[in-house]
Amino acid sequence: DTAVSQTPKYLVTQMGNDKSIKCEQNLGHDTMYWYKQDSKKFLKIMFSYNNKELIINETVPNRFSPKSPDKAHLNLHINSLELGDSAVYFCASSHYIAGKETQYFGPGTRLLVL
Amino acid sequence: GQQLNQSPQSMFIQEGEDVSMNCTSSSIFNTWLWYKQDPGEGPVLLIALYKAGELTSNGRLTAQFGITRKDSFLNISASIPSDVGIYFCAVRRNDYKLSFGAGTTVTVRA
Numbered sequence: 632d633t634a635v636s637q638t639p640k641y642l643v644t645q646m647g648n649d650k651s652i653k654c655e656q657n658l659g660h661d662t663m664y665w666y667k668q669d670s671k672k673f674l675k676i677m678f679s680y681n682n683k684e685l686i687i688n689e690t691v692p693n694r695f696s697p698k699s700p701d702k703a704h705l706n707l708h709i710n711s712l713e714l715g716d717s718a719v720y721f722c723a724s725s726h727y728i729a730g731k732e733t734q735y736f737g738p739g740t741r742l743l744v745l
Numbered sequence: 746g747q748q749l750n751q752s753p754q755s756m757f758i759q760e761g762e763d764v765s766m767n768c769t770s771s772s773i774f775n776t777w778l779w780y781k782q783d784p785g786e787g788p789v790l791l792i793a794l795y796k797a798g799e800l801t802s803n804g805r806l807t808a809q810f811g812i813t814r815k816d817s818f819l820n821i822s823a824s825i826p827s828d829v830g831i832y833f834c835a836v837r838r839n840d841y842k843l844s845f846g847a848g849t850t851v852t853v854r855a
Contacts, residue, residue: 674845736787
């Protein structure tokens with residue numbers, strides 16, 4: 632059973648297009664995240680949602696808009712794609728037990744903007 | 746910006762060797778984490794450290810939370826081919842966000 636799933640796994644698109652990436656977790660976690668991993672493998676948080684509410688919004692262009700229809704889903708919509716948006720995007724979810732948080736990552740969406 | 750210095754950046758190791766990598770910071774953090782990312786996959790949590798001086802093992806992996814709370818190391822004993830991947834240290838900041846190191850890429854020579 633997949634804990635955190637993302638679709639699509641690969642996304643190749645033209646500059647200027649609008650695209651969405653979907654994420655679902657079946658772990659019952661309250662918190663979900665989007666991370667971006669660049670070509671040098673550096674991982675940086677973009678957004679975090681807790682119970683469908685935005686709690687972390689790093690310095691990310693307005694072209695990126697997350698949407699959480701329910702606790703189990705956090706989608707990422709990207710408008711007017713640019714070459715620099717090419718990266719691997721990871722969704723993650725987490726829970727707290729006894730004050731300790733564990734994050735589980737999805738398999739990633741490899742976005743290539745041409 | 747990036748707050749963690751992870752080294753080495755990459756390493757080739759011989760199967761059966763013990764290896765070590767470390768992560769340092771100029772700031773104090775109360776939670777240190779080590780993740781592994783296999784090729785084409787997302788990072789997976791290996792070890793979480795919550796107490797300064799704590800030494801924790803997970804199979805052939807051992808990690809320590811530095812007493813100054815500004816560093817951590819990860820040891821892999823008796824390397825095997827499936828240890829290939831990228832190992833990331835991470836810290837939990839006061840705003841609860843995770844900050845990741847740049848990663849150590851491990852390649853095993855059979």
